[in-house]
Amino acid sequence: MEFTVSKADLVRELGLSQGVVEKKATLPVLSNVLLEAADDRIMISATDLELSIRCTAPAQVKTPGGGTVPAKKLLDYVRLLPDSDIHFRFSDTHWASITCGRSKTRIAGMPRESYPELPEMPEPAGQLPVGLLASMISRTIFAIAAEESRFTLNGALLLMKPDTLTMVATDGHRLALVEHPNPLGASGEHRALIPRKALMELTRLAGETEEEIYRMLGLVWIPPELRENRGEIEAAMRGELPVLVELRDIQGDLHLHANWSDGTATLEAMAEAARARGYAYIAVTDHSATLGVAGGLSVESLREQWAEIDRLNERLRPFRILKGAEVDILADGSLGYPDEVLAQLEYVAVSVHSGFHQSRERMTQRILRALENPYVHTLNHPTGRLLGKREPYEVDLEAVLQAAAARGICVEIDGAPDRLDLDDLWARRAKEMGCLLVVDSDAHSVPALEGVRYGVAVARRGWLEKKDILNTRPLAELLAWLQRRRALARPGGR
Ligand SMILES: [Zn+2]
Ligand SMILES: [Zn+2]
Missing domain, CATH: 3.10.150.10 (DNA Polymerase III, subunit A, domain 2)
Structure with a gap:
């Protein structure tokens, strides 16, 4: 017997027979599969004398015939072969010679005659789904x-x-x-x-x-992330399941730090790495000067950073670095940079990095006041939790999200593995309330850019679609959105 079969076909069909083949066969031949070649296909049969399976795969048959080989050994070997055609030749002494590209091996088989006769497969009575x-x-x-x-x-x-x-x-x-x-x-x-x-x-x-x-x-298929008994079955019945956002929808990262503040890599390295990930843009969001611990940028350093951004943008075009900042929300709700600086930034994210122990009432008022600033684009990590290290601060998140939605301010899902904040339930709530979200990495190093993956995982559990997330938009649309918000900040714009 001699034939050629594609690896993909063979692996699939052999895989189906593995459950039937006896692991500890009393009759040694029962741990083999029977291969038979005829016309333009091979037939693979396995039996344990109680249960039999028979599958076929297309093949180019040179010499028809039959032979048996150990099922598990054959599958284990074939799996290792490259994705290509595999040639089989059975000798008179029941050895199978298997050739694929430059790989060649021989497996000892047993004669076809020693394999038990499989029962005739009766005509099917019909096909059940x-x-x-x-x-x-x-x-x-x-x-x-x-x-x-x-x-x-x-x-x-x-x-x-x-x-x-x-x-x-x-x-x-x-x-x-x-x-x-x-x-x-x-x-x-x-x-x-x-x-x-x-x-x-x-x-x-x-x-x-x-x-x-x-x-x-x-029902239509429900993505595993939604299987929480939170209305997904009803949504599926109504044909209203969300088309969940995917990692590849993310066009750029709007939250990352360079060694200008507490990041470890140069801005250039961060930008190059982001571009290599296929992004069209990043916003560099180093900390404002008020945050002593993170080496925040004075207004003077910020202007130096802008000069570097201009130089890099010249070289990396059409990739674009946006002049951004992660500006502290101070204890009284004022921001870490004055408005005239904020006005010159292309992307302004705000967040709480200190004074976590305020009362719920004060913390809520503090954040609400910050969101009143017309230059703010996004509220970062809205609950401030650090998984395993710090509980979320006390805040009326419902009121905060309401304000963000009303003012057209985005809220963030921070992909840093110890933050993942907003969580899935709040992310879904934010969407329901009409907030636009940002999913990013908060990377402080090049490898941490990968964190956006976890942010996307949270977004999916939160029922978010591509359209719910600002940074799935292409650069031109993102810039248009950022500028529209800025237009509202101008006198008479509101
Ligand atoms: Zn932060
Ligand atoms: Zn940050």
Whole structure:
């Protein structure tokens, strides 16, 4: 026998047979699969004498024939091969020579004649949707008897009638029965006792198509992040599931620090790394001077940074570094830079970095006052929590988000792994209230730019779509948005 088959086809079909092949076979040949080549395909068969599986894959057959090889050994080897065609040749002494590119190996097989005869596969009575079958199995399999002595109870009974499909299982103490309208319609009556191993195998085969199971329930597939029983099933039934934001939707990072303040990398290195990630822009948001601990920038240093940004932008065009800052919200709600400086910044994010122990009332008033400043674009990490280190400060977040929504100020999901703030529930609430969100990294080093990934994960759990997030917009749209907000700040603009 000699044939050529594609690796992808072979791996897929061999994978299906692995559950059937006996691990500790009493009959050594049962740990083999039977390969048979004829016409333009190969047939792969496996059996444990109780359960058999037969799959086919397209192949170019040079010499028809058959042979057997150890199933697990074959799959393990084939998986390692490059994605390409694999050539098989079986010798008269039952060795299989396997060639793929420059890889060549030989596996000892056994003659086809020693492989048990598989039962004839009867004509199918019809095709059931895999999801329907999987759901019926999952609702009965637990009641199947485990004791081998009760042979007839070691499986479930499938009963097909013209209008109903029934599956029953019992172990003598409990009984599970599931009934469903027969989607095949009238096709005579069939009954079969299906052993537990076959049911498990069918479930495993069905597991590859989760979508089918949802479809069977009349639903579209629900992304795992939404499976929290927070209205996702109702939304799916109404066809109103969100199309969740993805990492690749993020066009730029609006929160990162260079070594001008407490970052470890140069602005140039941060910009280069952001560009290498495929971003179109970043906003560098070093701290304002009031934050002593983080080496905040005086207005003078800020102007020096702007000169460097202009130079870098010249060189990195069309990539764009925005002149930004993460400006402290001081204890009384005033900001770390005067308005005339804020007016010259292209992107202004504000955040609380000190005085965490104010009363809820004072903290809320403090942040609300900061949001009244017309130059503010975004409220960063709105609860100030540091996971495992610091609880969120006391604040009426509902009131803060309401104000942000009313004033058109964005709120941030900070991707730094110890912040992840807003969390998923508040992010969803912010969206419901009409806030636009920003998802970014708060990176203080080049590797930390990767944090945006965690921010996106939180956003997805918060039902956010691409359109809910400012920095999914292309540069031109982002600039237009930032400028529109600025227009409101001008006298007479409000
Ligand atoms: Zn911060
Ligand atoms: Zn920061």
